[in-house]
Amino acid sequence: MRQQRAAGLGRGLNALIPAATGGHSGLLTLRLSEIQPNPRQPRGQFDERGLEELAHSLRDVGMLQPIVVRPTDGGRFQIIAGERRVRAARLAGLEQVPAVVRTTQDGDLLTEALVENIHRADLNPLEEAAAFQQLLDDFGVTHDQLAGKLGKSRPAISNALRLLTLPAALQEHVSSGALSAGHARALLAVDDPNVQARIGRRVIAEGLSVRATEALVRALTDDQSDAAAQGLAASASQRTPSPYAHLQRTLTDALATSVAIKGTPARGRVVIDYAGPEDLQRLLDVLAKGAGIDLTDA
Missing domain, CATH: 3.90.1530.10 (Conserved hypothetical protein from pyrococcus furiosus pfu- 392566-001, ParB domain)
Structure with a gap:
């Protein structure tokens, strides 16, 4: 009763x-x-x-x-x-x-x-975004109306909805908390889903901050490294002697940044792009670990 x-x-x-x-x-x-x-x-x-x-x-x-x-x-x-x-x-x-x-x-x-x-x-960020989308789809509200109902800004609603365009694997990382919404929004600046996934794996493996992730994405999307964001593999094979094309792609994937090998079989140089002090330190740590070098006293 x-x-x-x-x-x-x-x-x-x-x-x-x-x-x-x-x-x-x-x-x-x-x-x-x-x-x-x-x-x-x-x-x-x-x-x-x-x-x-x-x-x-x-x-x-x-x-x-x-x-x-x-x-x-x-x-x-x-x-x-x-x-x-x-x-x-x-x-x-x-x-x-x-x-x-x-x-x-x-x-x-x-x-x-x-x-x-x-x-x-x-709600985790993906659940929140899915609920926003459900309101838009089922009840015909606009982004502005939804923002007003929830006490949020219209850009906040739009940014949340963009998370639903990420590849499924990255959405799972956001849902689990391995990637924050800030990390995910940084990755959305990259058009290629494969590059998004590659950077996402690197962010998780190395525990990169949102700021470092944003810098890394900028390095892949600015004018100098546009080829990396749009498909470095295709353009690299045209610029680089064929013996180095595969190695260049491998290094780019491994370091999550643009890598160029220039020169001849007898002499040349390897150019590694970095995006700010934090990204430079990340790359130094990765290279030092691979070479067995201790940089703590450097």
């Missing part, structure tokens, strides 16, 4: 829940059997360990912050915000939870769930 309860809400929930109207309003206690998940939940994954920890907390102190639901047909309720807490409550063996009941249009359902998750930093 549902019980009407009076209680104050946290500031975050107050921002999400204007005064409710209609037959169901206020703070109720609902049975979990009455609650249905949100089919448009923007969050694709729920960390199992995190759910277990939350379930342990719920067993000890109960659910202090209510979930938000809306009434549906058959006397049931659909989650607007709080699905993670509902899942943890089921794990904890709870039978009922506090809930704020309100009416909302279907077009607002994903927005409200998304707003709660963004404010709680629950």
